[in-house]
Amino acid sequence: MSKLLIVGTVAFDAIETPFGKTDKILGGAGTYIGLSASNFNVDAAIVSVVGDDFPQEYLDLLSTRKIDISAIEIVKGGKTFFWSGRYHNDLNSRDTLDTQLNVLADFQPKVPENFKNTDVVMLGNLHPLVQSSVLDQLTSKPKLVVLDTMNFWMDCALPELLDVIKRVDVITINDEEARQLSGEYSLVKAAAKIHTMGPQYVVIKKGEHGALLFQGEDIFFAPALPLEEVFDPTGAGDTFAGGFAGYIAQSDNITFENMKNAIIHGSNLASFCVEKFGTERMLQLDSEEIAKRFEKFKKLTSY
């Protein structure tokens, strides 16, 4: 079984959407990536940090899904990273209401010994120095390194971000971030420029408009499933990344052709994520409904 090393926040979120409001609930990029990847037959571990205010039941939710949580450090007397946000009516944009870094401020990721030879690495959205530090600890070159990031790091830590981008095979960012990173409006030109920064594969996430995969001249356009109701977009991008990395690790086949499948698997899982608040829908998911919706994706673009 392939090993998948996931690095990302395990955290508390408080979310407001036009449809309701949550108290502090389970959140974080590492959580969503892990839950999504756990739908594949892989040996996954999450590297992260929480405070001792973090409920054991949340950690149990991960470990019952066979995710190795031994590298989620629990800081005594520390408080867990907390993010709170409010989505606008169209759910396409949001305001951050509160960010409390807490234990994340001094996070020094420690890759477990048995994952230093991991097959696939999924670097969730975190400070680029944290992402680099994970790569530094590996003892053998992974088959694939996937990096997710966001505009915040382009604004605040661009040199460090460019350093880690050089070292990855796949970058997943949204359309606005691809434009910011490349200085190009056309996504075709943006992807070409990002290729020159290092990643052989560029995945541009467009939310309800699907995703694009670029490798040199080759382009794949993956649809998003048109949904009747989107309840809460939180974690959709991470769920997409987790499905992508999980499928690639399971199939152990690193080609443009297979990445197409990986993107559809990621999109498929993300389409469930947005149907309920937080991780709720991901925690209920069974393999039968995943397979059924995957067929729906096939029908959506076949002609």
Next chain:
Amino acid sequence: MSKLLIVGTVAFDAIETPFGKTDKILGGAGTYIGLSASNFNVDAAIVSVVGDDFPQEYLDLLSTRKIDISAIEIVKGGKTFFWSGRYHNDLNSRDTLDTQLNVLADFQPKVPENFKNTDVVMLGNLHPLVQSSVLDQLTSKPKLVVLDTMNFWMDCALPELLDVIKRVDVITINDEEARQLSGEYSLVKAAAKIHTMGPQYVVIKKGEHGALLFQGEDIFFAPALPLEEVFDPTGAGDTFAGGFAGYIAQSDNITFENMKNAIIHGSNLASFCVEKFGTERMLQLDSEEIAKRFEKFKKLTSY
């Protein structure tokens, strides 16, 4: 050969984009629909009106493409409809700088005798009463009636618009217009509501994000070709509609399956339209490059 009746403006446009500016050039929905449909093997006619300021060479451009222009009325002493607009930097939105209805204000469309039994009707964006009047003049029920419209008529002539929508098989509108017409944000719900207004098929155009086709529970997601350069989006929606209607008329096959092909043909032609100012690219197009790019579309979503 199937007959395709096109109703739409034949007009002057003056366009500003971040890449340049034109004087009065050939434009109008009827023009773009006609040029696009002329790439298929159909017997097409345009019903429209111009003033006697309209250059004969523009009319010749249409008739050399075997488009029947006998129902383009030339009003003596009249001035041709003129639209002028400026696109914003992202090319996704524009400001109208000037609209001079001129001869369009009193336009009474006259369907030529030999097109009163047309197979397919493409009602380009015009006052809904003009669109209705065209349907009133037909002596036999067409196999397919396609209607394009815009938010302007939803604001100013909604009852008349709803009347004509009842009578058509396919409506093509953009995502914002689908939301406005239905009062639903979700495009799935919007399409369901628009179905109840009459059209069996709902096509939602999303510009650079592709298009969606709905028939009841069935959904098809057509990609747009990611382009290096978009020069001028004017006419892209009409070119899409013209390719859709032209392909349907040529193939004489009205099924959901075949409409998928029609949408790809429409998207394919629209991808050329935006590469140059106005109709310039559509006037240079040859069948070989159309076929070549159609294959590119196939590759874009196949996995």
